[in-house]
Amino acid sequence: MAEPAWNAAYDNLPKRVVVTLFVVVALLVTLAPFFILFGNSLRPSDEFMSENAGLWPSQLTFEYYADVLSTNGSTFRILLNSIIVTTATTIVSVTTGCLLAYGLARLRLPFRLSTVIGLTFLVVRFYPKIAIAIPYFVLMRDFGLRDTYAAVVIAHVSMTLPVVVWLMLSFFEDFPRQIEQSAMMDGCGLLRRFFSIVLPLTTPAIATAALLTAFFSWNEFLFASAVGPLNAKTLPVAISAFITDKGTVWGQMSAMGTIIVLPVMVLALIAQRYLVRGLTAGAVKG
């Protein structure tokens, strides 16, 4: 097997069995809630009333999806909102974040200003977001942006920028200077170097940053609910409104839950390598 010999978990056969069992149980516990969610999104409504309905529905129905996705329903609009907000956030955050990171990596500023700016960005990660939700709401009201896409997008961009900047900064700093220098010899200006040489070579990092940003924006609840309660309502805000405990709405709730969860799951499985790199950036090296 491929496990390293120093791993105490694989010393002998009985241990191996116990360890494997433990990991299998962990996998089951991880996956079971997803299984229940998907099952409930396809379960006929009368089965929700019964105590012995079985973990997976005996018959499948697609009525909740039809309901949620029908173009004249309000949920479809919410789905569109989510897509718009996520796309806009990802584009703006990755673009402005890359530019800032490149500036920080290449510009020699006095008083170690680059380090200061970099660290200031990091601070955003370290205070409770709830502290600014309400003032942000007041600010957006004063700007006349309350309940618009812009209000939600700006909030999401400002919260994802630190991650994008720190991710890209380490890539730009590690970027081989010789490549840029030889381009400079050929008379390539800074803008040409950046857009036609540096950026194309850092696409894996950009993909990682985009993935993390998109996931964050797609999932974010607090700011979306504070500044986009009606017109700019996103899926997480909508699902949090199912606060009634009646079994009757479980079908719709599960269908909406599946729509929130499934794209992220699929993307996470496909782009696992990028995702892990992004999630662990900084923590392990630093």
Added chain:
Amino acid sequence: MQRAIWASADWLEERIGERGILAAFMVPAIVIVVVAQFYPLFYSLYISFVDWTLTRSMEPGGFVGLANYAKMGTDGVLQQTWGRTIWFALASTGASTILGFVLAYLTIGEGRTLRIARTILILPMVIAPVAVGTIWRMMLSARVGPINEVLRGIGLPAPDWLGDPTLAMISIVIIDVWEWTPFVFVIFAAALSSLPSEVLKAAEVDGATSWQILKMVILPMLAPVGLLVVMFRLLDALLTLDIVFTTTFGGPGFATHTLSFWIYQQGLRYFNISYSAAISWATLIGCMVMVGALLIWRARISRWQGA
């Protein structure tokens, strides 16, 4: 077309120089973060010192000094909330850190099966926290939830997970652990795979058993990363909102009111924004002290290890 764009790029560069362009690169991101993060942050400090209830007035009222902070002393709900939130954060952080490390340690290796297992184990942390809450509200439903269905099936009592005041809080810990163990796991998995193999080999050659290697080589080497993990977990757990919002909505009664939930209720439900800003800043200062202490401790450990 492209030619024209590059020509204007060159022209621009001649006008403002490379440093000018690099400086211009930095402007948009800085503006966004200052406007959307730092301005609201300090604005909230300001409103924590004035009298402002949004239902009474659209504009901030007069300066009231520390009155909003003093009010925290007489807020019975808040006082219960502190203790509950700290208890919750410690329980969730402890459980998820241990579980995450064990899982990372047990799944080291390059095999295909292990890689797939590792990917699956990450999933709970990437999906929306509100969806996690929603899913678990169904899982834990007293009458028709699958967990109680299974418990009844094997002849055990089927409790009212989210309806009982004590169990509700425990349920929220369980949900938080389910959601965030993957975070601990993914960090430790990366840290374990980047351990210097020469050191581990050397210990092996010297005749150390795998338990000794774990205890005396691996764990000390992972301590700095471990502290970082604990810090992030504590920070997130102290501010948990989404799960409470979608499972119990603070109930039954006030049984699962966490700090963030109470701040949210005060600010965006009752619109006591001055008071909610005051609690926020008290929380923020508390968090900063904690982060500072943990970072200093981490620096000590790193220096001691000569890393």
